[in-house]
Amino acid sequence: MTTPYTFDVLVLGAGLAGMRAALAAHEGGAKVAILTKVHPVLSHSNAAQGGINAALTDRGDKWEDHAYDTVKGSDYLGDQDAIEILAEEAGKDILALEHMGVIFNRNDEGRLGTRRFGGQKRARTFFVSDFTGQAMLHVLYEQLMKANLPVFEEWFATSVVRDDDGRCAGVVAFEIRYGKFAFIKAKAVIIAAGGLGRVFEPSTNAMICTGDGMAIAYRAGAPLMDMEMVQYHPTTLKGKGLLITEAARGEGAYLVNSEGERFMERYAPNMMELASRDVVSRAEQIEINEGRGINGCVLLDCRHLGKRLIQDRLGQIFEEAKSFANIDLTEEPIPIRPGMHYSMGGIKTDVDGRSWDIQGNWEGVQGLFAAGETACLSLHGGNRLGANSLLDTVVFGRRAGSCSAAYAQSVHTPRVSDSISDQDRTMVQDLLRRPPQADTVAAIRLDLGTTMNHHLGVFRDQEGMQAAQNILPGLRDRWGRVAIHDKGQVFNTSLVRALELGMMLDCAETIVFGAITRKESRGAHFRTDFIQRDDENWLKHILIYRNPDGRPRPDYLPVRITQWEPQVRVY
Amino acid sequence: MPYFQEFTLETEPSDTVLDALIRIRESVDESLTLRCSCRGAICGSCGMRINGHAALACKTKLVSLESSDALVQVEPMNNMPVIKDLVTDMGGFWDKIRHVQPWLQPTGPTPDAEYLASPESMNHLTGVMGCIMCGACVSDCAALEVDHQFLGPAALAKSYRFVADPRDGASASRLLDLNKPNGMWDCTRCMECIEVCPKGVGAMDRIMTLRAKGIGQGVPSTCGSRHAEVFADLIEQKGRLDEPMLAMRTFGLGNIGHILSFLPMTLRALVRGKLPKSGPLHRAIPGIDRIRRLFRYMRNST
Numbered sequence A: 001m002t003t004p005y006t007f008d009v010l011v012l013g014a015g016l017a018g019m020r021a022a023l024a025a026h027e028g029g030a031k032v033a034i035l036t037k038v039h040p041v042l043s044h045s046n047a048a049q050g051g052i053n054a055a056l057t058d059r060g061d062k063w064e065d066h067a068y069d070t071v072k073g074s075d076y077l078g079d080q081d082a083i084e085i086l087a088e089e090a091g092k093d094i095l096a097l098e099h100m101g102v103i104f105n106r107n108d109e110g111r112l113g114t115r116r117f118g119g120q121k122r123a124r125t126f127f128v129s130d131f132t133g134q135a136m137l138h139v140l141y142e143q144l145m146k147a148n149l150p151v152f153e154e155w156f157a158t159s160v161v162r163d164d165d166g167r168c169a170g171v172v173a174f175e176i177r178y179g180k181f182a183f184i185k186a187k188a189v190i191i192a193a194g195g196l197g198r199v200f201e202p203s204t205n206a207m208i209c210t211g212d213g214m215a216i217a218y219r220a221g222a223p224l225m226d227m228e229m230v231q232y233h234p235t236t237l238k239g240k241g242l243l244i245t246e247a248a249r250g251e252g253a254y255l256v257n258s259e260g261e262r263f264m265e266r267y268a269p270n271m272m273e274l275a276s277r278d279v280v281s282r283a284e285q286i287e288i289n290e291g292r293g294i295n296g297c298v299l300l301d302c303r304h305l306g307k308r309l310i311q312d313r314l315g316q317i318f319e320e321a322k323s324f325a326n327i328d329l330t331e332e333p334i335p336i337r338p339g340m341h342y343s344m345g346g347i348k349t350d351v352d353g354r355s356w357d358i359q360g361n362w363e364g365v366q367g368l369f370a371a372g373e374t375a376c377l378s379l380h381g382g383n384r385l386g387a388n389s390l391l392d393t394v395v396f397g398r399r400a401g402s403c404s405a406a407y408a409q410s411v412h413t414p415r416v417s418d419s420i421s422d423q424d425r426t427m428v429q430d431l432l433r434r435p436p437q438a439d440t441v442a443a444i445r446l447d448l449g450t451t452m453n454h455h456l457g458v459f460r461d462q463e464g465m466q467a468a469q470n471i472l473p474g475l476r477d478r479w480g481r482v483a484i485h486d487k488g489q490v491f492n493t494s495l496v497r498a499l500e501l502g503m504m505l506d507c508a509e510t511i512v513f514g515a516i517t518r519k520e521s522r523g524a525h526f527r528t529d530f531i532q533r534d535d536e537n538w539l540k541h542i543l544i545y546r547n548p549d550g551r552p553r554p555d556y557l558p559v560r561i562t563q564w565e566p567q568v569r570v571y
Numbered sequence B: 001m002p003y004f005q006e007f008t009l010e011t012e013p014s015d016t017v018l019d020a021l022i023r024i025r026e027s028v029d030e031s032l033t034l035r036c037s038c039r040g041a042i043c044g045s046c047g048m049r050i051n052g053h054a055a056l057a058c059k060t061k062l063v064s065l066e067s068s069d070a071l072v073q074v075e076p077m078n079n080m081p082v083i084k085d086l087v088t089d090m091g092g093f094w095d096k097i098r099h100v101q102p103w104l105q106p107t108g109p110t111p112d113a114e115y116l117a118s119p120e121s122m123n124h125l126t127g128v129m130g131c132i133m134c135g136a137c138v139s140d141c142a143a144l145e146v147d148h149q150f151l152g153p154a155a156l157a158k159s160y161r162f163v164a165d166p167r168d169g170a171s172a173s174r175l176l177d178l179n180k181p182n183g184m185w186d187c188t189r190c191m192e193c194i195e196v197c198p199k200g201v202g203a204m205d206r207i208m209t210l211r212a213k214g215i216g217q218g219v220p221s222t223c224g225s226r227h228a229e230v231f232a233d234l235i236e237q238k239g240r241l242d243e244p245m246l247a248m249r250t251f252g253l254g255n256i257g258h259i260l261s262f263l264p265m266t267l268r269a270l271v272r273g274k275l276p277k278s279g280p281l282h283r284a285i286p287g288i289d290r291i292r293r294l295f296r297y298m299r300n301s302t
């Protein structure tokens, strides 16, 4: 039987990057479908609270300033050609979103209003109250409904398939509702499967952020890059690790320690609470470690902002603080601490989302594209600026979509047999057949998450990272044996979680490998045994390929510098 | 066949229903199936009925649930087919959303810059855009329970989001569509959607505004719109509800058959003593002038 599913472009993931890419590919004339493990509006992009950056020239801002702030924020690891594109095309994409219907906040003249965000000298963050991601995601889904594109909804992708020439030929996936596998043939695949937050525990990320896209690409032969760069956000709640948006500090909230001191004065006298995230998170952790915290937290104080502003612009976190921390932001400061938030690293792509290099500087998979948090251009380098990620998803989602449509026109439909999905099907059948035992997927996931959080957090050193590296094979072993108790075909989420764990283990391995390899401190990667940034040896990216035996192999690419030579970074 | 299964577990005061369900799934019965993702009342995936009312499991604290025996009952959402355990089929839900053509339909050429819009208009829309499509309102909608064709609170609120958007050019045709059977007039105003919405979207209030906008725009009169108009008119005239008159004027005397079909119900009400003592014909209540003044005041102020 041949697959009933054949497309020019298949987009894996229906978050902001995936939907933007699908729409662009559709406009480019391609026959497009989108595949996602959750309904599109349930994608994790809906959690983005604070906003999206753009330097609008008619507002007296300059894209070069935005680009510079991004370069500095990245601790000079970001590739400047990509950052220039991000900053220069931002205005166009914000307007496109507005025209599609996003209800961006307005100023008194009825034009788009802005707020301040960290690591930037100007207010250039556009926003919808404090649920910007949701407001954008729902509007992109509106556009998807309008274009009437086919959506494989609640389908879980297990791998990307290559034809005999090594080109990308499509995706193997199974429909969660019925437990049925299928091969979906496509000339081009765009992976837009989001981040890997759950590799760490706790994390601000939703439970579905398990790095599937990165693992799938890595297994198919594409390199991952900057994997050691993991962002800890300065303001997360104790317990589950839910996020309090940076917009709170953007609107003027203070950080104070147990002595009531606005301690950022000592770490970033100019930018204070709005220094880069890596800087603020480290400062908080030092305060906590040196005994000026309160039960492992410091305090975020919003009281002076006033009820009105909190309700109008921070309504969701007001609710969140009330529901999840039992605190009224207008009356009391809230305890917060740094928590895992974002992966700067991901599938290496060029500025059009290709995972392979047309100049041959690195080897990827022809026909395989990536965009969004899954991808790494590298825009964010060692540290992402707040509100640059949403921008990344729309600018580079669009570019990947357009490029994939053009690419699909230039190649023939790949020829692979449909039995190509048998391997994954058998793997799953074996998984379901394992005899019962005491260990569980949940227990392994927890051990993985706490190991990573413990040893690869705000401060790292050789000893800790080595410990993590020694623990991982044991976890993989357990994963290779663990049984699934739900043997049913229909909506088997136990199976989904087991497959996700496999993806997470691959991601964890590359994070640890990259972190041990980089012998310096830069951006979010801070090593207490190498506390200096070392431009002489480490102004370069670490690429990680998967060897045939499954082990990681490093390679390096120089940082692309256009106009900003590395400087000492102070805020 | 649906059945209940009981689990016993230790809980912390800070636990939500979702925490408890996840603990069951992780340590007692791995096959317990539900959708959940964000844990923070943002993604909209964990809608279910908790002690009989739709809610987000991740937003519902166990301690907030009043029950003497500490028993918490969770069920899948209502008014949609169940797939497994707490997972429902949301296909029909989305079909109805799709029915309202939920995308911005501006008229005229696209401007070079952004559309101008007042800060108030956009702030106002954050109320409905806050909808996370969790399905709670649809689950507990009383009208949907008897009429599956009804568009329902979520789709109507979604439509309101465009009708109230100053950038949208299609509000006339949107209101015409909502004026049809199964549209905005089928809401029975039971308030359940307002009660259960975890995001304060207030679907029923939006539906009422849609109706007012429809009448204001002069959509062809329907039973629903006539009912609203006659209702207000009778109150202004008599200061109280005159049910026989309301029925006659809503359906029109030409529709005598339909009016007569109410007779059995009226007789039953009579037998049970539920008809007003003053009989079927009403006079204006004393002090009607003050009520009329209120009407004049409202008219002048809108």
Ligand SMILES: Cc1cc2nc3c(=O)[nH]c(=O)nc-3n(C[C@H](O)[C@H](O)[C@H](O)COP(=O)(O)OP(=O)(O)OC[C@H]3O[C@@H](n4cnc5c(N)ncnc54)[C@H](O)[C@@H]3O)c2cc1C
Pocket: A012, A013, A014, A015, A016, A017, A018, A035, A036, A037, A038, A039, A040, A043, A044, A045, A046, A047, A048, A049, A050, A051, A052, A132, A133, A155, A156, A157, A158, A192, A193, A194, A195, A204, A205, A206, A209, A212, A213, A243, A341, A342, A371, A372, A373, A374, A386, A387, A388, A389, A390, A391, A393
């Ligand atoms: C709490 C929070 C707040 C944030 N706030 C901001 C902010 O204010 N500004 C900002 O710029 N950034 C913010 N970010 C970051 C930003 O939200 C994300 O980086 C961005 O939304 C990622 O979008 P995406 O499209 O790449 O992925 P996602 O939105 O995560 O989408 C991933 C998609 O891939 C699908 N998928 C994944 N794996 C599979 C699989 N195996 N099979 C099938 N489908 C799969 C999923 O179903 C989903 O549709 C925030 C992040 C968090 C966690």
Ligand code: FES
Pocket: B035, B036, B037, B038, B039, B040, B041, B042, B043, B044, B045, B046, B047, B056, B057, B058, B059
């Ligand atoms: S888990 Fe996202 S709304 Fe409850």
